[in-house]
Amino acid sequence: MYGYDIFHDDIMKNLIDAVHKGEASHAYLFVGPEGVGKSKAARLFSAALTCTSPDSAPCGVCHACVGTKSGTNPDVIYIRPEDKKTISVEQARKIVSDAYLKPFQSVRKVYIFEDASLLNEFAQNSLLKILEEPPEYITFIILSTGETELLQTVLSRCTSVSFPTVSDKRIEEYIRTAYPDSISDIKLLTALSSGIPGEIDKIVADPDYSLLREESFKMLAPLMSGHKISAYTVADFLENHKDKADLILNLWQSFLRDIMFIKNSSLKLIINKDMQEELSSLAARISERHPIVALEQTIHSKMMLKRNVNLHALALNLSFSIKKRLY
Numbered sequence: 001m002y003g004y005d006i007f008h009d010d011i012m013k014n015l016i017d018a019v020h021k022g023e024a025s026h027a028y029l030f031v032g033p034e035g036v037g038k039s040k041a042a043r044l045f046s047a048a049l050t051c052t053s054p055d056s057a058p059c060g061v062c063h064a065c066v067g068t069k070s071g072t073n074p075d076v077i078y079i080r081p082e083d084k085k086t087i088s089v090e091q092a093r094k095i096v097s098d099a100y101l102k103p104f105q106s107v108r109k110v111y112i113f114e115d116a117s118l119l120n121e122f123a124q125n126s127l128l129k130i131l132e133e134p135p136e137y138i139t140f141i142i143l144s145t146g147e148t149e150l151l152q153t154v155l156s157r158c159t160s161v162s163f164p165t166v167s168d169k170r171i172e173e174y175i176r177t178a179y180p181d182s183i184s185d186i187k188l189l190t191a192l193s194s195g196i197p198g199e200i201d202k203i204v205a206d207p208d209y210s211l212l213r214e215e216s217f218k219m220l221a222p223l224m225s226g227h228k229i230s231a232y233t234v235a236d237f238l239e240n241h242k243d244k245a246d247l248i249l250n251l252w253q254s255f256l257r258d259i260m261f262i263k264n265s266s267l268k269l270i271i272n273k274d275m276q277e278e279l280s281s282l283a284a285r286i287s288e289r290h291p292i293v294a295l296e297q298t299i300h301s302k303m304m305l306k307r308n309v310n311l312h313a314l315a316l317n318l319s320f321s322i323k324k325r326l327y
């Protein structure tokens with residue numbers, strides 16, 4: 001869409017239509033999981049807001065559009081913490097006084113807060129007044145992974161736009177265009193992405209991904225035995241890779257899914273094709289119920305992970321629950 005990798009065309013169309021009709025709000029909250037495409041959406045929306053050909057905004061060729069795309073439009077300002085931790089009250093006050101200065105070249109000036117969780121309570125309070133009555137040329141866009149990060153008083157002043165996870169079809173399209181070298185793994189990558197395009201970017205760029213996948217597979221047998229020692233091995237493994245716990249659970253899910261297909265002789269549906277031999281060998285050693293129970297528990301663990309539970313406890317619970325239900 002307009003030369004941007006946009007994953008929510010309908011949402012963008014509505015936002016851009018509002019610009020054309022002169023009905024754009026002064027403050028937006030873009031809510032959705034990390035990596036789902038909010039940043040690119042905010043950039044494209046900023047291009048529409050600041051474009052100097054309002055009727056065809058974003059025209060893609062004016063100075064503002066070109067600058068927005070390359071990140072050099074002085075009227076599209078990205079807010080990142082000055083101390084790399086949080087946005088302080090001082091920084092928030094600087095933003096407020098800067099907002100009263102007219103745009104350099106466009107009809108509008110846009111402030112994009114890249115991560116709402118970095119706005120502490122005091123900084124949010126400093127922004128309240130300008131969110132309530134901003135100069136008419138100002139638009140704020142706050143990116144957030146969940147509305148609870150912000151004060152109710154801030155939320156009530158913003159138009160909230162939800163960015164849901166993306167369909168498998170759209171993820172596959174993205175892999176085809178962005179990562180043609182990875183087409184042979186398209187089904188697996190799509191399954192691992194959980195509908196989040198940014199996950200594909202992370203996996204493809206991760207030099208340790210292949211090793212992690214291999215090691216994650218080696219954890220499957222102990223995971224399913226549920227013996228005390230094995231359970232601790234699994235827990236240590238997850239703890240040692242805590243930044244990638246999500247990916248590991250997704251990998252387990254993909255392996256277990258494949259083992260179920262092997263058990264049903266539906267070999268065509270396997271997505272870890274390069275590991276078919278290892279998967280078949282493990283499948284032969286376990287009962288039909290094993291992968292079903294393990295898959296249910298893995299999905300449950302993924303939900304728990306979102307609630308920030310302790311990883312070690314989560315892994316022990318995962319192993320022992322499987323044991324309890326199978327033995």
Ligand SMILES: [Zn+2]
Nearest residue numbers: 051059062065
């Ligand atoms: Zn333009």
